[in-house]
Amino acid sequence: MSETLVSVQDMKVHFPIKRGVFFDKTVGYVYAVDGVDLEIKRGETYGLVGESGCGKSTLGRAMLRLNEPTDGKMVFDGQDFSSLRGEELRKMRRRIQMVFQDPLSSLDPRQSVESILVEGLRAHDLDKGKEETDKRLRELLSAVGLPTSALRKYPHEFSGGQRQRIGIARALALNPDLIVADEPVSALDVSVQAQVVNLLEDLQEQFGLTYLVIAHDLAVVKHISDRVGVMYLGGIVEEATADDLYEEPLHPYTRALLSAIPVPDPEVEDRRERILLAGDLPSPANPPSGCRFHTRCPWRQETKCDTERPALRELKPGHKVACHWAEQIRSGELQPHAVKPELVEEGDGLSPDVPLVGPASVTEALG
Amino acid sequence: MALLEVRDLSVVFQRKGEEPFRAVDGVSFDVEPGQTVGLVGESGCGKSVTSLAIMGLLPKRGVTITGSVSYDGTDLLKLSDKEMRDRRGRDLGMVFQDPLSSLNPVVPIGLQVTEVLERHRGMARKEAMVEAKTLLDKVGIPDPNRRLKEYPHQLSGGMRQRALIAIALACRPKLLIADEPTTALDVTIQAQILTLMKELVHDLGTALVMITHDLGVVAGLCDEVNVLYGGKVVEKAMRHKLFAEPRHPYTHGLLASIPRLDAPRGEKLTPIKGSVADNIPWSQGCAFAPRCPNALDVCTRETPAEEAQLGRLLRCHNPVVPGTPAAEEVSV
Ligand SMILES: Nc1ncnc2c1ncn2[C@@H]1O[C@H](COP(=O)(O)OP(=O)(O)OP(=O)(O)O)[C@@H](O)[C@H]1O
Ligand SMILES: Nc1ncnc2c1ncn2[C@@H]1O[C@H](COP(=O)(O)OP(=O)(O)OP(=O)(O)O)[C@@H](O)[C@H]1O
Ligand code: SF4
Ligand code: SF4
Ligand SMILES: [Mg+2]
Ligand SMILES: [Mg+2]
Numbered sequence: 001m002s003e004t005l006v007s008v009q010d011m012k013v014h015f016p017i018k019r020g021v022f023f024d025k026t027v028g029y030v031y032a033v034d035g036v037d038l039e040i041k042r043g044e045t046y047g048l049v050g051e052s053g054c055g056k057s058t059l060g061r062a063m064l065r066l067n068e069p070t071d072g073k074m075v076f077d078g079q080d081f082s083s084l085r086g087e088e089l090r091k092m093r094r095r096i097q098m099v100f101q102d103p104l105s106s107l108d109p110r111q112s113v114e115s116i117l118v119e120g121l122r123a124h125d126l127d128k129g130k131e132e133t134d135k136r137l138r139e140l141l142s143a144v145g146l147p148t149s150a151l152r153k154y155p156h157e158f159s160g161g162q163r164q165r166i167g168i169a170r171a172l173a174l175n176p177d178l179i180v181a182d183e184p185v186s187a188l189d190v191s192v193q194a195q196v197v198n199l200l201e202d203l204q205e206q207f208g209l210t211y212l213v214i215a216h217d218l219a220v221v222k223h224i225s226d227r228v229g230v231m232y233l234g235g236i237v238e239e240a241t242a243d244d245l246y247e248e249p250l251h252p253y254t255r256a257l258l259s260a261i262p263v264p265d266p267e268v269e270d271r272r273e274r275i276l277l278a279g280d281l282p283s284p285a286n287p288p289s290g291c292r293f294h295t296r297c298p299w300r301q302e303t304k305c306d307t308e309r310p311a312l313r314e315l316k317p318g319h320k321v322a323c324h325w326a327e328q329i330r331s332g333e334l335q336p337h338a339v340k341p342e343l344v345e346e347g348d349g350l351s352p353d354v355p356l357v358g359p360a361s362v363t364e365a366l367g
Numbered sequence: 368m369a370l371l372e373v374r375d376l377s378v379v380f381q382r383k384g385e386e387p388f389r390a391v392d393g394v395s396f397d398v399e400p401g402q403t404v405g406l407v408g409e410s411g412c413g414k415s416v417t418s419l420a421i422m423g424l425l426p427k428r429g430v431t432i433t434g435s436v437s438y439d440g441t442d443l444l445k446l447s448d449k450e451m452r453d454r455r456g457r458d459l460g461m462v463f464q465d466p467l468s469s470l471n472p473v474v475p476i477g478l479q480v481t482e483v484l485e486r487h488r489g490m491a492r493k494e495a496m497v498e499a500k501t502l503l504d505k506v507g508i509p510d511p512n513r514r515l516k517e518y519p520h521q522l523s524g525g526m527r528q529r530a531l532i533a534i535a536l537a538c539r540p541k542l543l544i545a546d547e548p549t550t551a552l553d554v555t556i557q558a559q560i561l562t563l564m565k566e567l568v569h570d571l572g573t574a575l576v577m578i579t580h581d582l583g584v585v586a587g588l589c590d591e592v593n594v595l596y597g598g599k600v601v602e603k604a605m606r607h608k609l610f611a612e613p614r615h616p617y618t619h620g621l622l623a624s625i626p627r628l629d630a631p632r633g634e635k636l637t638p639i640k641g642s643v644a645d646n647i648p649w650s651q652g653c654a655f656a657p658r659c660p661n662a663l664d665v666c667t668r669e670t671p672a673e674e675a676q677l678g679r680l681l682r683c684h685n686p687v688v689p690g691t692p693a694a695e696e697v698s699v
Contacts, residue, residue: 051553159642189409190580191658194624194638216553223626223636243632260558261628262583266606268629269587276562277555279509280523341509 005210006040006063006178011072013055013062017285030285032058034234035072037312040178045204045211047225047242049218049257051281054231056214060180063212064096065089077177094124097171101183103163107155113166114151120173140169143206144199161192168199172207182214197224218261222246227318230254233284233292236312240319250321250330252299279341291324298336299329368440369397370574371421371542376434378416378425390416392598392649393434396591400541401572405589405606407579411643413598414578418544420444421576422461423451438542456487460540464547466527470519476503476530477515483537502533506563525556532563539571546578561588582625586610594618597646597654600673603680614679614686616661653684661685 013033016026033055040046048056062069065081073082076092084092100106107116117137121127126136138148144165155163164184171179184200185193197220203209215221221228222242230238230251238251249255256275263269277296282288288295290306297305304310304324312322315330328334378391391413398404406414419425421436423443436443438458443451455461463469471479480502481495490498496515503511506529519527528548535543545564549557565588567573577589585592585606592609594602594617602615613619620639645657652667653659659666663685673682 051555159644161642189642190582191409191621191624191639192642194626194636195640197626197636198638218554219626219628222628222632223630223634246628256555258628260554262557262561262581262587263628264582264586264610264622264625265627265629266586266610269583272587274558274562276559278507280525280556281553341507 003042004039005042005077006038006212007075008036008038008059008063009073009075011036011059011062011074012070013058013067014070028285031234031287032284033062033069034287036231036234036236038229038236038239040210040212042177042210043204043208044226045213045224047221047228048212048214048231049216049221049228050231051216051257053281053284055234055284056216056231057182059231060098060182060212060214064093064098064180066098090124094174095177097174097176097179099164099167099171099179099181099184102187103160103167104155106167107163107170109155112152112154113169116155116166116170117151117173120170124174126174136173140173143172143203144169145195159192160188161195164188164196165199168196168203172203175207176209178210178212180212180214183216184213185220186215186217193220200224218257230257233282233287235292235322236320237293237322238320239312244319248319248330250315250319250326251293251323252297252329252336253293256296256298275336278339291322295342296339298339299323299325299334300337300339301325301334368437369399370439371398371576372435372437373397373417373421374435374437376417376420376436377432378413378420379431379433381429381431387431389649390598391420394593394595394598394600395434396593396600396603398542398574398576400574401568402591403568403575403577403589405577405579405585405592406595407582407585407592408595409580409643412595414580414595415546417595418461418546418576418578422455422459422544423448424461456483457538458541460535460538460543462528462531462535462543462545462548464550466524466531467519469531470527470534472519475516475518476522479530480515480534480537483534487538499533499537502536503530506530506533506536507559508533525552525559528552528556528560529563532560536567540573542574542576543567544576544578547580549584550579550581557584564588582610582621594621597643597649599649599654599682600680601655601682604678608678612689614681614689615683616659616685616687617655619687619691620658620660653682661687 011033012035014029014031017028017030019025019027036059050056058067061067063074073080081092114137117140118127118133121133127133137151141148141150146162146165185196188196204211213221213224225242228240228242228245229236232253238254249258256277259273259275275298279296282295290308291310294300294305310322310324312320314320315326325334374395376391376394377389380388380390394417396404406417408414420432432444477499480499481492484490484495484498499515500511503514508514508526508529522530549560564575568575579585589606592604592606593600596617602618613622623637624639626636639658641658646654647656649670652669653671656662656666665684671682671684673680
């Protein structure tokens with residue numbers, strides 16, 4: 001269980017912003033992923049959370065080399081995946097599969113379920129004659145809880161939850177070690193999400209799979225993950241076991257994020273302290289200097305916060321945080337203060353010549 | 368008499384060559400000033416159609432609306448288009464899920480707010496400008512002076528939603544209908560917007576109809592909750608009661624199927640089997656019957672009637688006995 005399967009080292013993905021008549025001039029970069037280190041152990045589920053645009057999908061795709069990383073590498077089962085070419089890369093790709101958010105757009109509407117599944121097997125020379133393949137298909141369908149009659153049907157004939165099962169069967173077909181699931185339930189109806197969450201959990205147990213689950217819904221991620229990484233503007237700001245993260249969030253952003261998630265229980269909601277953040281997420285094309293969270297951080301200090309980028313460091317065993325003042329915040333020595341919302345702009349910087357007023361970010365008890 | 372009384376509201380869509388489709392089926396609820404009433408349910412259960420019917424925003428062709436929507440004693444369904452347009456600016460405000468589609472893309476935000484102020488509150492341009500700035504300020508838009516001159520596409524999703532709320536507030540509506548106002552937003556932004564809406568209800572006594580699929584949002588915000596399934600209200604109660612003791616198998620099942628942030632890890636979720644695609648028509652029994660762990664024979668023969676009991680309305684032949692754990696077996 002403690003063997004490292006995936007090791008991501010200083011991964012960066014910068015997308016060039018092109019301008020000019022032929023889009024030949026690079027005028028800047030979107031720093032979608034900007035220096036991420038993480039390790040996933042064999043058999044565990046690593047959850048990646050963060051708000052829209054923080055770079056979760058880009059990181060997942062870069063790990064699969066669906067986006068070529070600008071910098072950094074991923075070591076998979078002891079081999080440098082980033083440097084593999086040709087046949088070696090193809091072989092390794094079989095071992096890492098992806099499940100997507102929107103099952104309908106990731107399944108070819110003109111292909112029957114059978115041909116979708118067989119296609120993958122063929123691409124990796126796993127189609128070993130009719131009889132064996134048929135047996136494999138039946139196994140796969142039963143593993144994801146679909147009837148064999150599904151084989152002759154087409155994606156549009158299924159409900160969202162069933163389509164997601166097909167997507168999972170397709171990933172499973174190749175006997176992968178790692179499944180990267182990008183928002184696997186967020187397109188599904190609430191009443192159906194649990195079906196897919198439970199399925200993923202059962203399959204992990206049955207086949208000893210390792211998961212990287214990417215989602216913006218922290219309740220789902222906390223439920224399914226052993227360890228969780230919280231992303232903000234291209235970087236991981238906190239990493240801990242799911243329980244630890246919830247029990248004692250150390251990064252100001254994680255604290256705000258956790259406090260913002262509604263819990264379906266009026267008793268809890270009435271008693272909750274909510275940390276309201278001011279303003280919007282800055283653009284990843286123009287990330288703030290120093291700590292990227294400093295423009296919204298209720299604990300921001302005069303020194304370091306806007307000049308030095310904090311490194312992700314271990315504050316207690318297995319719990320890492322990227323904040324200069326994590327110890328003082330944890331001990332209560334530093335208290336949150338009001339934050340004025342800043343204007344978030346693409347390209348040019350902040351120009352608050354008019355005094356910024358508005359509801360400050362306050363820690364307040366809702367009730 | 369409540370400020371808004373929706374009675375037996377039904378909406379039937381009729382397309383050429385197709386069976387008529389009953390999207391909303393006998394929905395009734397009341398909203399008082401300063402009260403928040405929630406409509407909750409999954410995709411396609413009729414939440415948006417209900418709100419559009421109240422606001423008079425459904426197309427005229429191919430749509431039959433029955434029942435009544437009485438606002439301050441007037442049945443809105445009987446008003447002319449012009450009268451309704453007037454009401455919408457003045458008494459009734461609406462905030463949609465997708466702010467971009469309800470903002471005018473070629474008119475600066477400021478002008479969209481001042482227009483409302485001039486038309487409905489009879490302000491002069493100058494006065495309206497000052498008030499517009501105050502409103503943007505109030506909804507937490509930084510640097511309102513500058514934002515007033517900008518176009519919707521220049522704002523982020525969260526800022527657009529605030530601008531839309533500012534416009535809805537401009538005419539100080541007595542009733543605000545919010546249809547998934549935060550679904551497209553990040554949770555930290557959602558928390559800001561929900562706090563704003565709470566203040567509205569509390570400070571100005573606005574009556575709020577909150578439409579959402581998120582039971583967490585309902586738990587924190589709504590006084591009374593209506594759970595919709597297949598166009599019908601299947602359970603209605605005050606939020607504390609509903610969450611503490613869900614009696615309808617659908618409500619009960621929903622609550623057992625969502626992961627809670629504060630639940631101990633390793634706790635299994637209990638899904639509801641199947642999907643809404645399995646529903647049977649209400650005319651043949653209970654629409655939820657094919658997915659219901661409590662279903663009896665009678666459920667596929669007789670439509671369950673709405674019954675009142677101890678501060679709760681329930682539409683079910685075999686409600687959940689309080690304290691029952693969620694049903695176990697689940698197949699596809
Ligand atoms: N191919 C691309 N070219 C340019 N920019 C991109 C590209 N793909 C993503 N981006 C940008 O990179 C940033 C990170 O995007 P990404 O899709 O990884 O975010 P995410 O965390 O997955 O968000 P969401 O929760 O919305 O899926 C965004 O600002 C996005 O606009
Ligand atoms: N103009 C229309 N013509 C025909 N059918 C419609 C029309 N508008 C909505 N419907 C149908 O009415 C039903 C209820 O739709 P509605 O938009 O109210 O659902 P909802 O509860 O708001 O769902 P969501 O959570 O997805 O927004 C759906 O089955 C929908 O397809
Ligand atoms: S480093 Fe400073 S700005 Fe960043 S999270 Fe810590 S206290 Fe806040
Ligand atoms: S009426 Fe019958 S099928 Fe419908 S919810 Fe009640 S028990 Fe279930
Ligand atoms: Mg994504
Ligand atoms: Mg809707």
